[in-house]
Amino acid sequence: MTENKFTVLGSSAGMPCSDRVNAGYTLDVGGRLIQFDCGGGISSAFRRSDFDPLAVTGIIISHTHSDHISDLPLFIQMIHLAGREQQKQTSIEVYLPGEALDVIGEYLKAVYLHPEKLFCQYQLHPVPEDGGIEMEGVAILPIRNGHLKGNADIISQNNWKNKMQCYSYLIRTEGKSILYSADLGSETDLFPYLENLDLLVVESTHIDVANLLGRVAVNNVGQVVLTHFEEDYDVSQAINAAKKLGLDNFSIAHDGMSLILQSCRID
Ligand SMILES: [Zn+2]
Incomplete structure (x- = not known):
């Protein structure tokens, strides 16, 4: 029995x-780590959670x-400095929206993170638009969503290069799906993918939570965790919506919360 944790x-x-x-x-x-998103404060939070920087093999x-x-x-x-301390080189695969790959690559060099001189030798890849990512035996399917579509008019009026690429990720590992x-653009972006999920980690800011939970209730979803909310977000509305639907598998995220997925490994 192995234990995977999100x-x-x-x-x-x-x-x-x-x-x-x-x-x-x-x-x-x-024991191998794949990091999804790296917003402000995440490196410190990673250290607080006692993860080993040298166990990271991918960033998406x-x-x-x-x-x-x-x-x-x-x-x-952080990974580079941990490697320098232990005189140990690691290599990691980093997947980014293709629209930003070159710019972010240049930015990393501008802040002196040239992969050639680091203990953390990173490789940048565009998130594939067709097909998935394989990492550590985990199958990760990017699902393009409508989160950035509200920018369409201003992008075309100004001839900007932005392609409005935003992805949800369907992660399959050892018979479990996350x-x-x-x-998101709205909760409807997720509707085709809910059936038989073991874990749904869903943002609260751009969706109608009650409408999403209505779909969750009829799709055999194992656990639902609501995340990505502002300081003054009223969680009681979401909790009441879950209660009304009789969902006992619904919780509100907090920093450091670990969700355990157990499965039998077949070697
Ligand atoms: Zn956000």
Whole structure:
């Protein structure tokens, strides 16, 4: 029996909170770590959670809003410094929305994180639009969502290069499935993917929570965790909506919350 863990490092939405950090979630697969999003404060939260920086093998970013990516350089630097301390080189795969790959690559060099000189040798890849990512025996399917579509008019009026790429991730490991919503256009972005999920980690800021929970109730979802909310977010409405539907598998995220997924490994 192996134990996989999905940890909420940061449950705050876009406005930084005084007591919670921005978006970041760590998947622990038998001691190897895959980091989803690196918002503000995530590197410190990672250290607080007692994870080993040298166990990180992948970083996957949902979209380029600051509350999901602003700690990326510091996170890479953290892995590099941990490696330098132990004189141990690691290599990690970093997946980013393709629209930002070159710019972020240049930015990392501008802050002196040239992969060639680091103990953390990172490789940048675009999130695939067709097909999935395989890492540590985990299958990760990016699902393009509508979170950034509200920018369409201003982008075309100004001829900006932005492609409005934002992805939710369907993660399958050892017979268990996790859906990490990241930020959404609306709850309907997730409707085709809810059936038989073991864990749904869903943002609260851009959705009608009651409408989503109505769908959860008829799709055999194991656990639902509501995350990514502002300091003054009233959680009682969401809790009442879950109660009304008789859902006893619903909880509100907090920083440091660990969700355990157990399964039998077949070697
Ligand atoms: Zn966000």
